[in-house]
Amino acid sequence: MSSYYGDRSRDVPSWESLEAPDEDDIVDTSEYAYASRDHILFCIDASQSMQTPFPDTTNDDGELVRGKTALHQALEAVVKIQRSKVITGPADSVGVLLWNIDPGNTPSSSQASYKPGTQVYQNLRTINAEEIKRIVKLMERAKDQYDAQGKDEDVKTVQPEVFSETFPPCDKSEEMNIADVLVTCNFLFRDAGTNLAGNKRVFLVTDNDYPPGSKMNREPARTVYGDLSSYGISINTFFVDRPDHKFNPTLYWNDILQREPDENAPEEDAPPDADGLAELAEVMNDLVIRHAPKRVQFSIPLKFGGRDGEIEIGISGYAMVSTQGKGQPKLVRMRGQTVEEVQIKSEYTSAETGAVLKDTEIGQAFQFGNESTVKNVIEPNWWESAEHQVEQQMVADEVLRLDKERRQKEDEGEDVDVSETGGTQRKEKLQPGDEKPKVVARTRLQFTNDEVAEFKSMGLKPQIKILGFQSPDHLAFEENLKHSYFIYPNENEYTGSTRTFAAMLKSCIKFNKHALALSRFRTNTQPEFCVLIPQEESFTKDGGQDQPPGFHVIILPFRDDIRRPPKNMNENLLASDRQAKLMSNIVKRLRIKAGHYRSEAYPNPALAYHYAQLQSLAFEEDFDPSSAAGQDLDKTFPKWWGMHKAAGEFMSEFNKSIEEDDRAVESLKGGTKRTTKAAAEEEIDEADLKDLRGLWKLDKLDKAKVQEIRDYAKFHKISLNGKTKKGDMVGILSWYFQNEQTDDTGGKKKSKK
Template sequence: MSSYYGDRARDVPSWESWEAADDDDIVDTSEYAYASRDHILFCIDASKSMQIPFPDTTNEDGEVVRGKSALHQALEAVVKIQRSKVITGPADSVGVLLWNIDPGNTPSSSQASYKPGTQVYQKLRTINAEEIKRIVKLMERAKEQDDALGDDDGIKTKQPEIFSDNFPACDKEEELNIADVLVTCNFLFRDAGTNLAGNKRVFLVTDNDYPPGSKMNREPARTVYGDLSSYGISINTFFVDRPDHRFNPTLYWNDILQREPDDNAPETDEVPDVDGLAELADVMNDLVIRHAPKRVQFSIPLKFGGKNGDIEIGVSGYAMVSTQGKGQPKLVRMRGQTVEEVQIKSEYTSAETGAVLKDTEIGQAFQFGNEATVKNVIEPNWWESDEHQAEQQMVAEEALRLDLERRQKEDEGEEVEMAEATQGRSQQKNGGGDEKQKVIARTRLQFTSDEVAEFKSMGMKPQIKIIGFQSPDHLAIEENLKHSYFIYPNENDYTGSTRTFAALLKSCIKLNRHALAICRFRTNTQPEFCILIPQEESFTKDGGQDQPPGFHIVILPYRDDIRRPPKNMTDNLLATDRQAKLMSNIIKRLRIKAGHYRSEAYPNPSLAYHYAQLQSLAFEEDFDPTSTSAQELDKTFPKWWGMHKAAGDFMNEFNKSIEDDERATESLKPPTKRSTATQNDIPDLEEGDLRDLRGLWKTGKLDKAKVQELKDYAKFYKISLNSKTKKGDLIEIMSEYFENEKTGGNGGEKKKSKK
């Protein structure tokens, strides 16, 4: 039976493809399946004060910017978060509730439990393009009306009429009690169903620090807030400062939200230099960034102490760094007005008959050597053949004869007994001549799943086994080849793991040691040597945890993973002390102000561009790649004008030092007389040098050269390869070149004679 894959490298299955994920490798998703889901209910006060525009401002260019009301800015935040969550959180839910609306103009609600004076503009459910388009069109219409007012100078800033038409504010005496507002929020989460698993929050936006009922009727509001908290619903407040009044949460809100009086105590002597919705804008900027949850990668035992790991505890490993991709598009079928996702089914068919093969008819095989010459022919085993058995018997008899001669026939009886025993063993080995010989395959390329798993595991179960401790002086930065894991104790399987883990961590930190271990993280992975670097717990200035306590697991390379650096990296010219000093000045001037790289400040421009295009398609908008907004998606573009302004003088001085360096001038000279090199000018095979291909051709061993050696030789002597890449074609071109060179054709000898 021949192999089922072709000669091309891409057709050869990888090592990991031989084994499907075992049951042990299916990580329990219960703890993180909904960690990234977010359900936000915007609860916005639409009173008259919230619909009064803020005063106009002047930007850096001296242009007048029309002020927007708090309601206008809050709805802009709603649009921004929903547009972004179409990509970053398609399973999230967003709802919009407005209160202090005129009850006479409020649309009739399908739910009688919603309090009068509230308007559910968007129910709390999974976001979709149609509902987002509705609020997007509302904001576009508001922008058109705002721009129309801004064209006429001298006209006082007004609220766009579309807001007063859709959300008419009630009179002051009709404003709602906060308990009724919170009850409506509770009903919205209730009506959304039980599928709202994850983070549930209410974003409450208001500018009224002393709402109706604040003096006598606070207990109902406290009770409703307690009900929301018991259901896992948190309230995030965004208090808006009016131009003539700063919001004071201690008058009412700290009491019903059970907050300490000093948490949000305002400093009344100071005037805020930002608008009241700055905090909401900051939260929106954070929400539009896609944060991947810290998911458990493995949960295995950790063994240490004694000869075979007498102490055993449980640990869980987390991936600290992961790559965020665009995701795979789904295959769909266009069927009328609906789109159905295609169900994928894979089948293997026979190349000869076309029949569908069963699982028992498909094996797992590895390619070994040249597949074209390897055949899995069924034939008798040579090791069990008569020829091999006769050979073995002759060897045994010769050994017995020598032994008997050495003993000088001291005991003839023993000699006869040994000869009979030897003959009996020979007959038994041959099966007495009657047993049928076994028939096996000549080549062993096919293995079962259990055999493949045994090869990969080398008999080791998933675990972390510490085999010793050493000083950090033995570590090298180039030994970190992969992303590290972070382990933390797990009490599910081993009680007391946290206490033992803490003792081990404390000892490693105190003695300044790290652990050397052999690890196998999952059943479908192979064992690897790792080091466990301890990390001590640290705290921020506010007392919160900055870094958790635990061990970073750094995977060490095997010998086969280590390669020598390229010669052009190790044999470079060393900079002088002055050049190093000048470059040091450049680095100091171009250093990041924060002191370290902040990944959250630089979104992936490729992903941002991809998401922007998807949003434009979803909302039926035009996307112009040359527009300013599209170009701003790439925040990694170097600010070269600022770089030259900060370190331009040092750059020029450094460049001048390079130009004045005689060594650089010599290295930049083009090589001369390459074509005049003779056979003696080309040394034997050394690392980084040309191999004597001419000598190999003379001896008929040119096929022993590697493809890269053939290319390097052709490049050095300017031999045209005609874009050929296969070894056979390269050997043919080089042979023709050497033949012409020998006969004085168009090769190098003719060029040298002209020289």
Template sequence: MTSYYNDRTRDIPSWEDLQQDDEDVVDISEYQYASRDHILFCVDASRSMQTPHPDQETPDGLIRGKSALHQVLEAVVKIQRSKVITGPADSVGVLLWNVNPATAPKSASGNYKPGTLVYQSLRTINAEEIKRILKLVERANGQYEEQHEDDSTPTVEPEALVEAFPPCAEGEQLNIADVLVTCNFLFRDAGTKLAGNKRVFLVTDQDQPPGASSNREPARTVYGDLMTYGITINTYFVDRPDHRFNPTLYWNDILNREDNDGAPGDDDPPDIDGLAQLADVMNDLVIRHAPKRKQFSIPLKFGGKDGEIEIGVSGYSLVSSQGKGQPKYVRMRGQQVEEVLTKTEYTSAETGAILREEEIGQAFQFGNESTVKNVLEPNWWETNAFEQEQQALADEAIRLDQERREREDDEDESMKEREKDLRTKAVAVDGAHPKVVARTRLQFTSSEVAELRSLGLPTGIKILGFQSPQNLKFDENIRHSFFLYPDESTYSGSTRTFAALLKSCLKYNRHALALCRFKRNSTPEFAVLIPQEETFTKEGGQDRPPGFHVIILPYRDDIRGAPKNMTDNLSATERQAQLMSNIVKRLRIKAGHYRSEVYPNPSLAYHYAQIQALAFEEDFDPSTATDLDKTVPKYRGMHKAAGDFMKEWNMSIREDERAVESLTMAHKRSTAVEIDEDDLADVAGAFAKGELTKVISVFYPPFIPVVSLVV
């Protein structure tokens, strides 16, 4: 994910500048990012590029040199094989120049300029084109290996490469402007499908191509056209055995680069091997990078009482777990495998009839009831049963009064008993009042479930205020964060306002407190928006993009104390800390920082290797699974680099009286346990008393716990 391509963040206007209507504005194009990679290999196929490098004598034997063209084609095969898994939506093309147009074989891709050969068009990679270049390289490698049988003859270029790419004669090399024009044509013919990062990998060993003195201006013009269309050129200059490549003679001029890459005033060419650079780039390209997919696009509100300013933002997940992916259902019959269209339907368990969407609801099981009634029974107090009973008592009282009048004997015992019961019931009914009874509702509609989850809050981010970073704690982070970028498609002017908000937070060293609801089916959460300033590498590339990190804050019940085995540890002495420091210094990574993407998941690597072998119709050897696991520590190298320091550190632990005393006390506690056989019958009682460890010690032998030292 990339953003700023132009000036530094100092050119971003502050909030006060926007209110003063200054003319400085933020370019919207500074917030752009690419998700796909499109690479065009532009390889020089001249005679010098097809000349094998000299053989090298080594203690292990003779190593025959390969030509630069041979090594570049092997790199192309490597990246295309890997992109079947790592980037199936990416595009790769192969263009060769300084090819003899009279003897070059005709290809379906065609020739754009005389002397160029489009071996593979720039389009989404597919198995057939990869198999074509793979067979060419395998054939060349076979002819190359056959030369090893006779050590007396020097290495020559395999015939397969010479026949496929016959070099042009000396003095007939192609003009560089025509080469760049052909690159532009290939990207143009690919159409708008090439949305993303577009690059040209230019490989050559000619530091002064023909016409270098007179054809510089056309080459500069074409290079400017490529840059206008967002196409960048990565150059890989190859040194000849008797000549070091000097980019200052021609290439730095047409590519608008500085004359020297070393110390100021140094006119010598830089000591950089293009093939070694290309190998390093290939190692980075074959790494499976999880795409920075957009997780949500919601409004951001701030300012005023209820958020008077509203802009659009998008959130990206910088950390994601990689999996094998969901397999697709296909139909295996026929000449081609066809994907199956899946359709889901719900049927009644009793009748088997297909149910419509309005006939299906959401119900929750409560208690031991296995079924849920379709209609809930109404509560007695919520119906007219109360009024009906009152009316029945009144009618009964009228009937008794009429019956008493009709009788002459007022002293009838049965009549008195009936009147007494009626008064009792009347008092009970008259003294009763309707009650609100709490009932468990088992069935809800989809809209009601969504309202319960959202608490009635709309989706979006609402900034509640700002505070100093001193109020934050490092451990108040419960899951991976999101990274915010402006979204100009929803609200015009979002980029400019977002940049001003970011600049103000960085200027005053503040972060924002916000109430967030990222998606429609998510619950509201409190978060902090931590600003991040854009930084650049020494080469001028972007190191960190500008934006906000959205850190989700925990609720009260999410905060718990640390386990005792993490807090009740012995602190290391200064000598022990120094010894461990020596070990860490010896075992540091050469790159200076750990790159998790370099060490892929062994299980996924094994899975991808099987898929790749199946796609290219190759035999898969299960014994190579151990070679795919790059997470196995290099024990020999570790002991060779810091073995003596490890022994010294272990000796210091054994000599520490605190550790010896702690181990001795733990051993006594574990061996002094005595338990009767009767206690084994009441395991639940032992658990309630906190004495379950005594019962466990009967089945397992005493053990000595590990004592860790905090360095």
């Protein structure tokens, strides 16, 4: 990664150009709202028309398929999303409200503060097994009654009785005003509490495009819808087409929901008998995939501008790729009426006394050298102990005594033996306390937690500090070694972060620049250099968001993180133009219909099997491993029959082109051991085997490979006498070369004996 130097500075836009007025100065920040939890309230119309079965159909095998009611299909979608959210969103909330119910048969518990004609079958609360088992048992009873009607075409299809008993429809004249229905939805979100942080939605399912009050009394419905919007509650509508009537949202619903007249207009080419609940089923499949638990990896400030980052905003980072595992099981106490989770508490005790140590009595130490030389780091160093000081004093006193005796002998004219005084001289006379301290190599170096944190962070707080901006030309693909993060603005710490973040993103996209930054994501991580690559928001054909706006944070490697690629990657053979064309045809035939691969749509088969077991235990269902394995749990299994059907001819032609390529044959001979029978019987060219004779002339025949020696012997019909050791085979081949001469034309002639 390089920055701008020399002539490259002319490509850098000035601050004046960045501050210049722009036509699109107003930045839309609505798409930056992000929710980690999902709260869904199903608001289902239970009128008589919703409980009328659809016409019967026949499948591909000619068997009769009885039509289900719209209410039946909507409740199946409720069960599907709740069972899936046990795994993908255990902290999400789901509620079920039915309206146009007979007020006389509505349970009294659901008429507390809600409008008459509504039935709260499931309060808006966090997903739990007991609530799900209740609706699952209801659907199982409905399925048994539905299947009991058999396959006889003469028997008229009727709705299961359990639906008529549980949700009795009201008369046509008693159907509810939509304003009262929306008020009840508002009450349910109110009663759920103030901790519903996240995405709050109402899934409204109905087949009535002109409900009561549509002609004169629309203002109350508009007012209540405005109240829901002010509380952050959105309404997703799923309009059901009757067999004899196409739903027309322009008659009423577009008006009270403040939608454009043609937003949900039916397509002209849509068949009149199209299944109106197909959209709901599709949304349920997408909901299970998209709304998996999203966890914030870090929430730190982002600094840029000026020398030390004068502009500071808040951001949150999300992991782009994460490993999905089974999760750690929780320790529980299996006593009493309920299973209680165990509270884990860690304590450290002294090895000598067994007493519980306080946090202040525990430190961190790093081993350095031989640990056995020092018994305990808490004990004082022997060189600094009182015992060592006494010994040092005794040595000093002895040195003074010997020095005094030497001076006396010198005054008397006697010869002095230097060894008696330890080689001391008058100038080097030692006094107590004058000895130099000795350096001791301790085996454990002790630091406080603050010191260890300072070593790792180098004094940098958790933050992302932008150092500058540069062109994408300075990035290399091989420098992306780690999983990247995706950052969004966070308004919790700094007000106005969303607008500033959107403005910086817009400028980077406009000038085709990315940011070079120094980052530290968490307190337990080390500082790293990274680049912030902008991503512009994109939409699907249906108008939904495909890619969100934000920055990808890619961590740059250090010098020792980069390794040279293996030789096999650099020495591969390049395909010819014909081979590339054939492979191009194969790729075109085997493309994914969606246009891009969605990894979240292919769950881990091992995890799917694991969660199927957990669900059967939680819902008190029978689990048959053989039947579960037969289900479509492994969606990663290649559909080879379809692949061969679509591109089988191109595959055969491509394989044939590889077999006919001489380079592949030469590469196989030179670098691959042929252990198969087909490879051993392959025709060998004599010219390729003459190198063994050259090695023999250089007295380096033992450098040849065993397989090469066997191939040469087989071609020249030289018997190795069953020898398997390389030395024995080299001896036989050397004797053969000594008794043979080769002329210039390559012919063979026996030498004279």
